[in-house]
Amino acid sequence: MxxxxxxxxxxxxxxxxxxxxxxxxxxxxxxxxxxxxxxxxxxxxxxxxxxxxxxxxxxxxxxxxxxxxxxxxxxxxxxxxxxxxxxxxxxxxxxxxxxxxxxxxxxxxxxxxxxxxxxxxxxxxxxxxxxxxxxxxxxxxxxxxxEGYYNQITGIAATFSPTVDVKPDQPRLVATKKRIGIVAQSGGIGFAIYNRAKALGIALSTVISTGNESDLGAGEFLDYMVQDPATDVILLFIEGIRDVDHFIAAAKKAAEMGKPIIVTKVGRSGAGERAAASHTASMAGWTAAYDAVFARYGFIVSNDLDEAVSIAAVLTTSPLPMGDRVAVVTVSGGAGIWGADVVSAQGMQVPELSGGVQATIRGLIPSYGSPRNPIDITAQAVHSGGLQKTIELLDTSDEVDAILVVISLSSETRMPFKTPELAPVIAAQNKPIVFWSYTLPSNFARTGLAESGVVVLSGLTHVGVAMRRLVDHARFRLAEPVAEITQAPVDLAKHLTAATLSEHDSKTLLQVAGIALPNEILVTEKSLLDAAIAKIGFPLVLKIQSRDIPHKSEIGGVKINITTREEAAAAYDALIASAQTRRPQASLQGVLVSPMASKGVEIIVGTLLDKTFGPMVMVGLGGVTTELFKDVVYRPAPVSAQEAEEMLSTLKGATLLNGFRGAAKADVSAASSLIAQVSQLAAQLKGEVAEIELNPVLVHPIGEGVTIVDALVVR
Missing domain, CATH: 3.40.50.720 (NAD(P)-binding Rossmann-like Domain)
Structure with a gap:
């Protein structure tokens, strides 16, 4: 814009x-x-x-x-x-x-x-x-x-931070036309971000420290930055959001406008305050809900001060890339290989250039250079103009989407570029051109390149992350909104009268709410077992049911793959005896008789109530190994089926759903629909239900749907 x-x-x-x-x-x-x-x-x-x-x-x-x-x-x-x-x-x-x-x-x-x-x-x-x-x-x-604020555009220093002091003998370095805005719940850190950005030549609109937020909070200040035409990139440092509605509205507005927000959330190591009745809650950790909100609205998460500023530097000096192909142009062979390694480690490509492009570059560099990619132009080509001509060539090439320039800028007397020649290239750049100096850049070099609109970065790892985040930001699309249901389509209150719910209670509630479950029968006395078997058929699963036993497997409360009446009768007796021995105080409802589900990829689908952002939905891979691997992702509830599918695709183990090692592809569409349904139920029942957990859910091959094996609803 x-x-x-x-x-x-x-x-x-x-x-x-x-x-x-x-x-x-x-x-x-x-x-x-x-x-x-x-x-x-x-x-x-x-x-x-x-x-x-x-x-x-x-x-x-x-x-x-x-x-x-x-x-x-x-x-x-x-x-x-x-x-x-x-x-x-x-x-x-x-x-x-x-x-x-x-x-x-x-x-x-x-x-x-x-x-x-x-x-x-x-x-x-x-x-x-x-x-x-x-x-x-x-x-x-x-x-x-x-700690107040500083508006750099109008020169309003309503703060005591020494970072805004004016020193006439130290002229301000400004490399960017685009400006960052900073909202920080720590005055010291907010002005530290400004201090580091200023040292790189990144222009500021406003930095604000929010203090204790008795009235105005980070959400309202974020809203101001989002609509402020002078603010192009926002850096956010937060401990906890108080004005949640303002914050969410501002986040949504920024996502719709495509205005980048780089966020650092601290307090990640605090012990959780939730008493975890389910795996969903125990895995949530301190900031799962924050990360879910950040992911929904495309925030760029950074947990390092210099990294955050480096990301801001790239965002304020670059157009968005069309893809993830990087050309590394270097004056040092070793430094160029290192640069290529770092961007490759971030999942970006460093493709070999075509014969035609290589032939053109070959004419610009010495014979001992390399035009392949990394493109080693050698130190000699810097002075002959080969470096700039190579950058100009790659900027118009459709073979790469971004350029990493690897250079030494330690000299206090000599510049590798002439400002009148470089400035128009940077002003008209078609793709990101990022400059990394492997020597510490001199003030002379920083100042000279700033005149051309270039910010020089000196941390290679941060450069790699910044380029990756730029690609991610370019690809981000805001998920379609879901209308939150405010009125239950059916009366679920009568299913929420008990203090705690067993699997049978939980599944009954879910079924009434319209979620498809296997045909199961609660057998309250042994004489009714044969009739249940006749209706369901072999093979069977038998599970003890009690509102006082949330985790049945821990007391031997589950028997699987039962294929005869004799096995079923023996399993029934064993389940009752085990429960009475290991949980003598538990009140037993009976034994749930279920069909043995066919094979599928095991996932967990859960919801929880976060004290700041309300209902959250979680999906992960695993079943019994879910807590071991913690391969889970959260979003604010409700989600659409499209957003649920995107959640599944971001799991580290998503390959298992896509036909790993010749297996049939899983019914991701059915899984996504289930996640969306459960998320809408969580939003609908946020006043009555703290957690819902379906674990495991078996995702069968395409067209065969999903099976909810076990369920727990926590009031």
Whole structure:
């Protein structure tokens, strides 16, 4: 989307509620100070150093002026409209100051002050009072315990972070026309991302630290960045989302627009809070729901700061690739092979070039170079212009989709490119052209290449990941939406009266909800066994049924492949005896008689309720080995059959469903329909059901459907 298109799209959508937060005409600093070494003084100093064009109103009864700027004893003494108040005073007096701001019609506030919910105890109540004030008055509040924001475009440094200090002897390096926006639930990390991006020459729109999110949360700030025409790529650093609806709406909007979001989620090592009644829950881990949401909306997940910035560098300097074929152009044979290894390890191709393209490159490089791919042009071809001509040739070739330029940029005096010649190539590039320097790049080289619009990267692993993520982002398509069912088509409440449900209870509920299950009979006394056998036929499976025994196999509660009446009678007795011996307190419902299912690929289909995002659906390969391999994937429920099929395709063991080693291809369509059905049931029953688990489900060959062997529903 061009800048003009983006601007008109924003105009059509109307102003954003946070426009005057990020672009205020007047800013008051409540608690401003003359001491430029302390936070209140730094806030004022950085605002002025960055040449904020609006009005600045320091508020502190102890001063009449600060460095020639009039200082006001109170907010009401200002007598002019204020869009944003920055509050840096002791926690106990913050609420009073906010009440005064709201009464005066101040639109927004950032509370830098600490000492609220992060301290616990009575301080939580003070933060709750701030949230209540925001709701009551309509004044939007960021923080407390926030680090503020920096809007690079308009030079608004509403923060005390030293990363925004202006040093005239250190000119700013800017290589990209596209800009990143940063939303971080840690001020330190948010401004660290900006600090590292700035060092590479990546332009910024805005970086915001969300603080404790008493009112404004990461979701609303993300929404602002998504619709902001000046923000091309978003970096998100989160611990946990509070304003879930805003977050999901913003994520969906970004996916629809194709605006990339690079996310880092921390807190992955925390112990789960769920008491896991099922395998589905025990495997979910701390962040399964977050990863499910990220996957649905095409977020680019990164767990490393430099990697995230490298991905941003590639996204802000490159058009999207058409495929995954990479040309590696190198001045060093060894470094080029290394580059080819790294992109190949990321699943991309490094194809040998055609005879015609090789012949053309051969004419641009010395005889001891190689035109095959990696293309070793040698150091000599750098100075003869062969390097640039090779890049230009490959940029218009339909044999590759991206170019990795491997080069040494340590010189403080000599450049491998002439800016007037390289700049038009980069400006008109048809595919990603990524530059990796295997020596540490000098400031001279960085600055010179920045003039041509090039960001130089020096971490090869990060380069490989960034190029892979660019390919993935280009391929991502938002799944078709599923209308969530709000009213049960049939009354399921009567099947949810027991505190816990057995397999029989669970399957009865699923069957009433319209999910196809095998023909099974619950035998409550041995005299009824023959009649059940007559209806179902051999071979059989017998399973003990009790609401007090969720995992039957652990007590020897399952007997399979029964082929005679005598075997069935003996199995019945053995199941009852085993349950009475190993679970003497358990109340027994009887024995479930089921047909022995034909062979198929074993999968698990499950759902769980996440405390942040609600119902989730999970699918994995395995059956009894599911927990061992943990080859599972989650999505927010409900999902469509199309999204369910995409879930199955992302499993590491997906090959088993596609006819591994001559086996028949599995009925993936039937499996996908089942996953979609179960996900819709989970969404429908989110108030009554915590978990559903079908394990194993046998996926038979194409046309033969699926069989649900065992099921568990947890209230």
């Amino acid at each position: 061009s800048s003009a298109t983006k601007s008109s799209a924003k105009a059509a959508a109307g102003p954003h509620p946070l426009d005057t937060f990020f672009n205020p005409a007047g800013i008051a600093i409540i608690g401003a100070s003359r001491d430029a070494h302390k936070i209140p003084g730094l806030l004022l100093a950085f605002l002025r150093k960055n040449a904020f064009a609006g009005a600045i109103y320091p508020v502190n009864p102890n001063y009449t002026d600060i460095d020639g700027l009039k200082c006001y004893p109170t907010m009401s003494a200002i007598g002019q409209p204020v869009d944003l108040a920055i509050v840096i005073i002791p926690a106990r007096v913050v609420l009073g100051a906010l009440e005064e701001c709201a009464a005066l019609g101040v639109k927004h506030a950032i509370i830098i002050s600490s000492g609220f919910a992060e301290e616990g105890g009575d301080s939580i109540a003070m933060q709750d009072a701030i949230a209540e004030l925001a709701k009551r008055t309509g004044m939007r509040i960021s923080g407390p315990n926030a």
